[in-house]
Structure formats: C-alpha cells, structure tokens
Amino acid sequence: MPGRDAPGSATPSPAASDIAVPAAGWAPPGAVRFAGGVPVALVAPGAGLASLPAALGDMVTLRHVDLDGNALTTVPGWIARLERLRVLLLYGNRIAALPPELGRLVSLEHLGAGHNALTTVPDTLWRLTRLRSLVLAENEITDLPPGLARLRELRMLDLGHNRLREVPVEIGDLPCLTDYLYLSDNGFTSVPASLGRLDRLGYLNLAENRLAALPETIGGMAGLHELRVQDNRLTALPETIGRLSGLRELHLKNNRLAALPESIGGLRALRHLDLRGNPLERLPDSVVRLTALTHLDLRATRLRTLPDGLAELPRLEKLDLRWVKFDQVPGCVRPLRERGCVVLL
Known part of the structure; x- marks a missing residue:
C-alpha cells in the first residue's frame, strides 16, 4: 500500500554508525539509538506496545520515531516535548485521535498515521508547516478542517481509503505537491x-x-x-x-x-x-x-x-x-x- 511505504522510503534510517544500546524495559533491546551520547531515534515497529511511557517524553533529542505496527490506542499530549522530531511513524496501530498538541512539533517533516481508527484530524495539524509527506490513509476520516493550504512544503499527501465526503478546495494551494496525491477509495x-x-x-x-x-x-x-x-x-x-x-x-x-x-x-x-x-x-x-x-x-x-x-x-x-x-x-x-x-x- 502506498500510504504504508511513502514516508519511510522518503526518510533515511539513522546512520549505521549510530551507537545502539539496550533501551528501557518498555522497548526492545537496541530500539533506542544514540549519536554523540544522546538518543536520536526510537525504532520499534511491531514491538507490541499498547501505550507509551512518560519516560519517552524525556528523550527530547529524538529526531526519528518509528512505532509502526504496534497496538497503540492513543498518542499522549506530552509528545509535544519532542520538539526536534522530524519523523513520526504510527502506521497500523489503533489510534482513534491525534492530540492537538501534535501541532507543536514544528520540526516534523514526515508524519505517517495511516491504518488507524481516526475519524477526524485536529486543525492544529496544519501548524506543521515543514511537513513534506503526510499519510492519513486507511482511516475513517469524513472531513478535513480548514487550513490544509498552510502546508506549503508538502510534497506527498495520502488520504486514500477514508470516507471523505468532498475534496477540500484548498488542495490546489499546495505549491510543492510534486510526488503523489492519493485520494482513492473515499466515495466523493x-x-x-x-x-x-x-x-x-x-x-x-x-x-x-x-x-x-x-x-x-x-x-x-x-x-x-x-x-x-x-x-x-x-x-x-x-x-x-x-x-x-x-x-x-x-x-x-x-x-x-x-x-x-x-x-x-x-x-x-x-x-x-x-x-x-x-x-x-x-x-x-x-x-x-x-x-x-x-x-x-x-x-x-x-x-x-x-x-x-x-x-x-x-x-x-x-x-x-x-x-x-x-x-x-x-x-x-x-x-x-x-x-x-x-x-x-
């Protein structure tokens, strides 16, 4: 599925030279990766995580978080503390809502939240003006709030396999949308x-x-x-x-x-x-x-x-x-x- 692959393929994994050490007990060994002595990535796809511990919010130097294919039902608001985050991958969880605090991750370039249980997205999402790829495919989203046109750097947008009743007029005001636009299987x-x-x-x-x-x-x-x-x-x-x-x-x-x-x-x-x-x-x-x-x-x-x-x-x-x-x-x-x-x- 394109929505599943696009952000990951657009963003390189942390360098092999990064030091990998055992993480805390809530994450698999080696999931937390370090560079220069500080954590820069959490790579834990399919790790069976049902929730995120507050300790993750203390890793404020993280730039890359891959939590695809877990069992998460919520994203805590304290995720906004990860202000250096550039990549956030949440594909294939059970998340019913994205927190409005997500809009404070102003360094974010790639957000993948496909194949969850989303019915809406917060309008604060449009504050992420550095986003280059946004994947919201395979959810139950019926409408998007106004403000999509603020994503002036967006190159790829995947809204396929939702329940959109209409395509926002603002979609034509995304000047950098060059790679892909998926709007399949909605019903408009x-x-x-x-x-x-x-x-x-x-x-x-x-x-x-x-x-x-x-x-x-x-x-x-x-x-x-x-x-x-x-x-x-x-x-x-x-x-x-x-x-x-x-x-x-x-x-x-x-x-x-x-x-x-x-x-x-x-x-x-x-x-x-x-x-x-x-x-x-x-x-x-x-x-x-x-x-x-x-x-x-x-x-x-x-x-x-x-x-x-x-x-x-x-x-x-x-x-x-x-x-x-x-x-x-x-x-x-x-x-x-x-x-x-x-x-x-």
Missing part, C-alpha cells in the same frame, strides 16, 4: 477545479470513488505522468485531457465512457492506456497518434471495429481485446502479431 462525487493548479504533481490517484466527471482544469496539470481514475462513474473525459503531454499512464477501467475525445491523440508520451470495462463503441481516429503506446487494454468494451492505423503504432507490445464482440477480426490484428505484438482475442 466530484473534485474541485483547483486541482488544475497542481501543475507540478506527477501522480494522481482518484480511483474507486463516485466521480461522474473530471474538471476541465485537469488540462493544467502539466506535470502528470500517471493518472488513475478507474472504478468511477465517468461518462466523458474533458477535451483538455489532451494537454497532458507528459502523461505516461492513464487508467480508466470500469467507468461509463461510451466515447473518448479526439484530443486524446495529444498524449504523445502515453505508454499504458486501460479502458477495460467501459461501454466504448468506437475509438477516435487520433489514437493512431499515440506513438509511445506499449499497452492498450480494451477488454469488455462494446467496440465493433478498430482503426486500421493501430497496426502502425511502432511500440505497441500488447493489445488486449478479450470479451469484445467484433463484427469481424479487426484488420490491425494480423500485422501486429506478425511484428511480435501480443494480441489477445
């Missing part, structure tokens, strides 16, 4: 036009929601290289999607698309196009301009014919046509197979 019915202002974002996941449309402004997301919108209710794509000239993957499986805009031929960097399970009746002629395409999935669509020009796509390696009822075998199939493309009928 629309996304704000402000998404189009995220012109440096590389990866956007809107899968498994109830979207009937994408905003026209999506054409402004010039940095996108991967867009996932599968398992929604899209009936059409905006013409502006053709402006995403750097897009390499477009995942549209299991929507309600009966047609594609002619502008899709502008996706000159597109390598992977997944249209499986849509009621597509025809492909636009412009698809023959997708000269970087290597994988085209048209399974379970309502196509009756294909453009002959598909045979001229120079890099096409796999064309999946299973469960498509053609009037006759498309003319592009034979020449594609003869040059080594895998065509599945």
